[in-house]
Amino acid sequence: MLMRLLLVFFVIITPVVATALEGKVVSVADGDTITVLSQGNQQTKIRLYGIDCPEDGQPFGRAAKKFTASLVAGKHVQVTQYDTDRYGRMVGVVTVSGRNINQSIIASGYAWQYRKYCLESFCSDWLGLEKQAKSAELGLWGENDPVPPWQWRTGTRNSSYQKASQGNKSSGSSYHGNVKSRVFHGPNCKYYNCKNCVIKFYSIDEAKKAGYRLHRECVKE
Template sequence: MRVSLLIFCLLLFALPASSQTSIQGKVVSVADGDTITVLDKSNRQHKIRLYGIDTPEKRQAFGQSAKKYTASLTAGKAVKVIAYDTDRYGRTVGVVMVDGINVNRAIIKAGYAWQYRKYCKESFCKDWLQLEREARVSMRGLWDFSGDPVPPWEWRKGKRSGKSSGEKTNSVYTASAPGTYHGNVKSHVFHDPSCRHYNCKNCTETFQTRDGAVAAGYRSCGQCDP
């Protein structure tokens, strides 16, 4: 009997935190599209990083729009956070529920987030990826334009490496790396990083040099690379 009880206790404590831990409280701050602060009944603040999604950074195009959308769902409201992990900054990583609404899922569906490829590992992540695709096709949220936005994880990588992202504050176009050229596979026109068409929808071919683009049969945009 004692052995059975011991085994039961060991199994109980071996369960993942996500099956045991939840936080309930009021949202007192929205830092950006995927980070909020919850104040629990004990007046303890919990910084929450929304699990499985990645919204544009505040300095990226649509970063402020994503923040406003998240705030519209959560600010000042009572929430339940189902915790899945703790990140390196000490934030609780979890799914946020408000009045039965899965906030993480709603943000992707509205077109203000990517499904976070590297960290979204639960079974429902496939559904979230499909929602992202549907939002893109329907041109909702950040997908409502003629170019391709740079995922925030790539944008952050560029900032850490000291490279300029090429993103203008009033534009959705972000250069992936200065010095490279993007070629439109349909028109066979290439653009340099300063061009507003640099990340156009069909600009999927890249060249390290102007001569390389020309050799591949592409011609200069004319407006950005005379």
């Protein structure tokens, strides 16, 4: 009787994390979002747990998407669910033939460990993999001061991207973009280090492609 009670107690307090879904990946929306076709021709959108890839339009956004696609597109995957996000997407760890895809993306330098939402015990290991990728300058870590996507989204939410203008002028100086006004400033501008000037660009063309407009008093094309 005592053993039975202990077994029931163990089952109640022990969290169960099991494979929630298996199927074929039919779409890769971005570096951390895929769609899986399971039995019954049901499509389920999956947000990869614990990682955050560059957004589309952000430097390395397309590269991250391409890398994820190279790992999962058209392949049979298993999804272990850890959460459901506010958009109704299943949030989970994806594996292909035993390979942890979330972990591989971080280790290859195409994602950050998602500080705010990566809460499992293995997340500390993922942070270590991120640091190793950064040290080796893999993927996005080959860029100077890459901007975390959660910071990038703060500046682009509810804002539409403007068409990138022609030209590819670059200089040794960097430009600072104001995430609220969507204006970028040169190093000689008095607003260069303003409170909201937290996005760094290394060319006029890069800033414009991100949807920012130049401050004509201090930036000359």
